[in-house]
Amino acid sequence: MHSIFRKNRLLTPYWLAFACAVLFAASAAAAEVPLFKLVARDGVFEPAVIEVPAGQRVRIEISNEGKTPMEFESRDLRQEKVIPPGGKATLTIKAMKPGEYRFFDEFHEKTGQGRLIVK
Amino acid sequence: MGNALFIVWRESAEAMLVVGILYAWLRQRPDAAVGMRYLWGGVAAGAALALVLALIMLGIASSLSGNALDYFQLAIMLVASGLIVQMVFWMRKRGRTFKKDLESSMARNASAANWWGLLIVVALAVGRETAETVVFLYGLGAEKGGIADLPIVLVLGVGAAFATFWLLQQGSRVLSWRMFFRVSEILLLLLAGALLVSGVEKLIALDVLPTLVDPVWDTSRLLDDSGRIGGLIASFTGYRARPALLPLLVLAAYWAVVWWSLGRAGRSAATRAVPAPATPAGEALRRAEHR
Numbered sequence: 001m002h003s004i005f006r007k008n009r010l011l012t013p014y015w016l017a018f019a020c021a022v023l024f025a026a027s028a029a030a031a032e033v034p035l036f037k038l039v040a041r042d043g044v045f046e047p048a049v050i051e052v053p054a055g056q057r058v059r060i061e062i063s064n065e066g067k068t069p070m071e072f073e074s075r076d077l078r079q080e081k082v083i084p085p086g087g088k089a090t091l092t093i094k095a096m097k098p099g100e101y102r103f104f105d106e107f108h109e110k111t112g113q114g115r116l117i118v119k
Numbered sequence: 120m121g122n123a124l125f126i127v128w129r130e131s132a133e134a135m136l137v138v139g140i141l142y143a144w145l146r147q148r149p150d151a152a153v154g155m156r157y158l159w160g161g162v163a164a165g166a167a168l169a170l171v172l173a174l175i176m177l178g179i180a181s182s183l184s185g186n187a188l189d190y191f192q193l194a195i196m197l198v199a200s201g202l203i204v205q206m207v208f209w210m211r212k213r214g215r216t217f218k219k220d221l222e223s224s225m226a227r228n229a230s231a232a233n234w235w236g237l238l239i240v241v242a243l244a245v246g247r248e249t250a251e252t253v254v255f256l257y258g259l260g261a262e263k264g265g266i267a268d269l270p271i272v273l274v275l276g277v278g279a280a281f282a283t284f285w286l287l288q289q290g291s292r293v294l295s296w297r298m299f300f301r302v303s304e305i306l307l308l309l310l311a312g313a314l315l316v317s318g319v320e321k322l323i324a325l326d327v328l329p330t331l332v333d334p335v336w337d338t339s340r341l342l343d344d345s346g347r348i349g350g351l352i353a354s355f356t357g358y359r360a361r362p363a364l365l366p367l368l369v370l371a372a373y374w375a376v377v378w379w380s381l382g383r384a385g386r387s388a389a390t391r392a393v394p395a396p397a398t399p400a401g402e403a404l405r406r407a408e409h410r
Contacts (some may be wrong), residue, residue: 006239025321068261069254069258071254075345076345078321078323078324079324080324082176082251084179084254091324092324094330095324097333107126107255107258110122
C-alpha cells in the first residue's frame with residue numbers, strides 16, 4: 001500500500017488541507033440549545049413547517065414513527081440522515097439567517113416535504 | 120414507481136461510472152486479466168460493505184452508537200475522493216509507461232499495491248451508495264402494496280445500471296481512446312470534488328467545521344440543487360445553489376491542486392519521451408491511443 005502514498009505528491013497537500021481545516025475549526029459547546037421535535041411517518045412530516053429563531057443554533061429531533069425507513073435530507077441545511085422505522089436522530093443546525101430552508105424525506109419524496117422557517 | 124426507479128438508477132450511477140471507466144481502461148491493457156480480478160473483487164467487497172452499512176442504517180446491526188456511522192460515512196467519502204484522484208493520475212502514468220512497467224519487477228511490485236488501491240476505490244464507490252439503495256428497497260418492500268413493485272423496480276433498476284455501464288463501454292469504442300480517457304478523467308475528477316464537498320458539509324453538519332459565510336450566494340432560481348436535475352448535477356460535481364464559504368474554498372483549492380498537478384504530470388511526461396512499444400499488444404495500444 002505504501003507506494004500509493006509515497007509516490008504521490010498530490011495527496012500530501014490534499015490531506016494537509018484537511019488537517020488544517022479541522023484544526024482551525026472552532027466547535028462551540030452544545031449547551032442550552034433549543035430542541036424542536038419532528039415526527040416522520042412514512043412520508044408525512046408532523047409538523048411540516050417548523051419555526052426556529054434566527055442567529056441561534058438549534059437541534060431537531062426526528063422520530064421515525066412509520067413502518068418504513070426514511071432519509072432526512074436537506075441541501076439547504078446540509079443534512080443527510082437515514083433513520084430506520086422506530087428510530088430517532090438529533091441533528092444540530094447551525095445559526096441560520098432568516099429565511100426558508102427546505103427539507104425532505106428522500107425515500108418518500110412525493111409527500112415527504114417540509115420547511116424550516118428561520119425568523 | 121418511476122420515482123423509485125430514478126432513485127435506484129441515481130444511486131447506482133456513481134458506482135457504474137467508476138467501475139465502467141476502470142473496466143474500459145483495463146480492457147485495453149496487456150495485463151487486463153490481473154486487473155479484472157481486482158476490479159470484480161472490489162465489486163464483491165463493495166456489495167458486502169453495502170450490506171453491512173444497510174444493516175447498520177436499519178438499526179439491525181447497531182453496534183455504532185450516536186454519530187459513529189456519520190464519521191464512518193465521512194471517512195468513506197474522503198478516502199474515496201482521494202483514491203479517485205490518485206487513480207486518475209495512476210491511469211495517466213500507466214497509460215504511457217505500461218511496457219516499461221511490465222518489464223521491471225520493481226514496478227510490478229509497485230503496481231501490485233496500486234491494484235489493491237483499485238480494489239478499495241471500487242469497493243468504496245460500490246458500497247457507499249448501494250447501501251442507501253438497499254435501505255430504500257427494504258422500505259419499499261415494507262410499504263403497503265410496495266412488495267408487489269419490488270421485483271419490478273429491482274429488475275428495472277439493475278437494468279438501468281447495466282445500461283449506464285454498457286453506454287460507457289460503447290463510449291470507449293465510439294470515441295477515440297484519447298478522447299474517451301479525457302472525458303473519463305474529467306468525470307472522475309468532478310466526482311472526487313463532489314465527494315470532497317459532501318465530506319466538508321458533513322463535517323459542518325457534525326459541528327466540526329465552521330461555514331465561515333453561509334450562504335455566499337443563492338442560485339436556486341437558476342438551478343435548484345434539490346430538484347431532480349439539479350440534485351444529480353450536485354451529486355456529481357459538488358454544485359450547490361446556496362454554498363457556504365468553507366466548502367467553496369476547499370473545492371477551489373482542490374481544483375487548483377489538481378490542475379497544477381495535471382499540468383506538471385503532462386510536462387514531465389513530455390520531457391521523458393517513451394519509446395514506441397514493440398510487442399504486438401503494445402503496438403495495438405499505441406495505435407489505439409493515436410486513433
